[in-house]
Amino acid sequence: MKTSESRYRQCMYFASNALARKMEKLASENWAKVDLSPSHAYLLMIAIEEPGVQPGKLAGELQLKPSTVTRLLEKLEDKKLVVRITEGKNTNVYATPKGQELLPVLKRCVDDFYQGYAHILGPNEGANMLSSMNKLSDALPE
Amino acid sequence: MKTSESRYRQCMYFASNALARKMEKLASENWAKVDLSPSHAYLLMIAIEEPGVQPGKLAGELQLKPSTVTRLLEKLEDKKLVVRITEGKNTNVYATPKGQELLPVLKRCVDDFYQGYAHILGPNEGANMLSSMNKLSDALPE
DNA sequence: GCATTTCATTTGTATATGCAAATATATTTT
DNA sequence: AAAATATATTTGCATATACAAATGAAATGC
Numbered sequence: 001m002k003t004s005e006s007r008y009r010q011c012m013y014f015a016s017n018a019l020a021r022k023m024e025k026l027a028s029e030n031w032a033k034v035d036l037s038p039s040h041a042y043l044l045m046i047a048i049e050e051p052g053v054q055p056g057k058l059a060g061e062l063q064l065k066p067s068t069v070t071r072l073l074e075k076l077e078d079k080k081l082v083v084r085i086t087e088g089k090n091t092n093v094y095a096t097p098k099g100q101e102l103l104p105v106l107k108r109c110v111d112d113f114y115q116g117y118a119h120i121l122g123p124n125e126g127a128n129m130l131s132s133m134n135k136l137s138d139a140l141p142e
Numbered sequence: 143m144k145t146s147e148s149r150y151r152q153c154m155y156f157a158s159n160a161l162a163r164k165m166e167k168l169a170s171e172n173w174a175k176v177d178l179s180p181s182h183a184y185l186l187m188i189a190i191e192e193p194g195v196q197p198g199k200l201a202g203e204l205q206l207k208p209s210t211v212t213r214l215l216e217k218l219e220d221k222k223l224v225v226r227i228t229e230g231k232n233t234n235v236y237a238t239p240k241g242q243e244l245l246p247v248l249k250r251c252v253d254d255f256y257q258g259y260a261h262i263l264g265p266n267e268g269a270n271m272l273s274s275m276n277k278l279s280d281a282l283p284e
Numbered sequence: 285g286c287a288t289t290t291c292a293t294t295t296g297t298a299t300a301t302g303c304a305a306a307t308a309t310a311t312t313t314t
Numbered sequence: 315a316a317a318a319t320a321t322a323t324t325t326g327c328a329t330a331t332a333c334a335a336a337t338g339a340a341a342t343g344c
Contacts (some may be wrong), residue, residue, distance in 0.1 A: 004225055008184065008204060008205070010272060011184075012165055012259060012268075012272060013165050013169045013180050013184075013255070014184075014204055014205050015167075015272055015275045015276055016158070016161050016162040016165045016275065017162045017165070017166065017205070017300090018163070018205040018279050019158050019162070019275045019278060019279045020158045020159045020162035021301075021302080022278070022279050022282040023154055023155050023158045023160065023282070023314090024155075024302095024329095024330080025282075025283075025302090026283075027155045028329090037329080037330080038155050039330080039331095042150065042153075042155075042156070054292080054293090055292075055293065055294095056291090056292060056293080061150055062150060062156055063150070063156050063159070063160040064330095064331075064332090065331075065332060065333080066292075066293065066294085067293080067294070067295080067331085067332070067334095068294090068330080068331055068332070070293065070294055070295085071294095071330090071331085074294095078261055085240055086293085088292090088338085088340070089291065089292050089293075089338065089339040089340060090291095090292065090293085090339090091292080091293070104324055106155075111157070115283075117154060117278065117282065118228070119272055120277065120278050120281040120282075121277065121278055125274055125277075126154075126274075128270065128274070129270075129271055129274040129275065130152060130154060131276070132263055132267055132268075132270070132271040133157045133158065133161045133162070133271065133275075133331080134157055135165050135262065135263065136161060136164075136259065136262050136263055137157070137160050137161045137269070139259075139262040140164040140165070140167075140168055140259065141167075141168075141264075143309085159330090159331090163331075163332080166299095167332090170299095171287080179299085179300080181301095184297090196322080196323090197322075197323065197324095198321090198322060198323080203299080206300095206301075207301075207302060207303080208322075208323065208324085209301085209303080209304095209323080209324070209325080210300080210301055210302070211323090211326095212323065212325085214326055216324095228323085230308085230309055230310070230322090231308065231309040231310060231321065231322050231323075232309090232321095232322065232323085233322080233323070244310090275313070
């Protein structure tokens with residue numbers, strides 16, 4: 001059912017949740033090619049490009065909580081795509097060779113994903129929306 | 143951490159998820175006053191204003207799946223705020239008197255919620271964003 | 285130098301939601 | 315009218331994520 005049939009279209013709560021779920025689905029299908037969830041894939045990409053990143057930094061970059069990053073890393077470690085090396089209170093994350101090999105495919109996925117939705121709004125409207133979304137996100141309390 | 147520190151700001155996946163979570167949080171805190179989640183609250187409001195609505199219609203209006211609506215209704219029924227009456231393959235949802243009493247408070251919550259974020263973007267930018275979000279949502283596959 | 289506070293990460297538990305299959309009724313076809 | 319199909323709802327299970335408390339290590343105060 002199209003949202004246009006709903007009186008709740010104008011409610012930011014349902015609109016933002018609905019959009020997030022649609023994007024989640026599009027992204028999941030896209031990264032299924034490499035058998036990773038979108039979050040796992042982005043995490044791996046950062047670990048490849050920034051060897052030794054720490055979970056806290058990853059959480060900040062991906063706008064996730066540290067506990068969520070821990071869970072994502074566990075799975076990537078199970079798959080032998082990254083290793084965690086803990087020293088004192090910090091832990092460093094490194095992509096394994098097997099993980100590093102994926103970089104080209106991962107980058108292609110990023111592109112494909114973008115192609116999957118970019119045409120709908122076009123560059124202008126898309127950029128404006130993104131900018132407003134970030135502005136609103138940033139202004140809302142942690 | 144502000145998203146401005148992240149290279150992934152421009153990725154619609156993380157932007158839309160981050161925004162949805164922020165809105166979820168704002169909305170949850172807001173409707174905690176009546177001890178309901180935002181979805182439960184909206185569902186109840188529709189049931190009050192549209193006596194006999196069916197779960198499928200509710201799902202359409204709130205952009206949720208029927209199975210999710212079933213779960214929401216179970217909880218509202220537990221709290222004696224609605225009743226479900228099944229006839230044949232359809233079921234009709236009615237707010238109980240106890241549920242109906244809440245209407246004024248619920249409407250005030252809707253207002254408060256709106257006040258909680260509307261000032262950040264202002265009416266113009268806010269409306270544009272909402273319109274783009276819906277346009278994108280609608281265009282993405284079910 | 286021991287005690288306290290701070291910081292980074294992890295663990296246990298909870299929420300919101302979806303998908304796919306099951307159920308149960310209604311409608312259409314033959 | 316029996317069989318096939320369509321529709322509405324519910325149930326079982328899975329995913330993505332967060333919060334709060336626990337852990338463990340480092341830094342600071344006295």
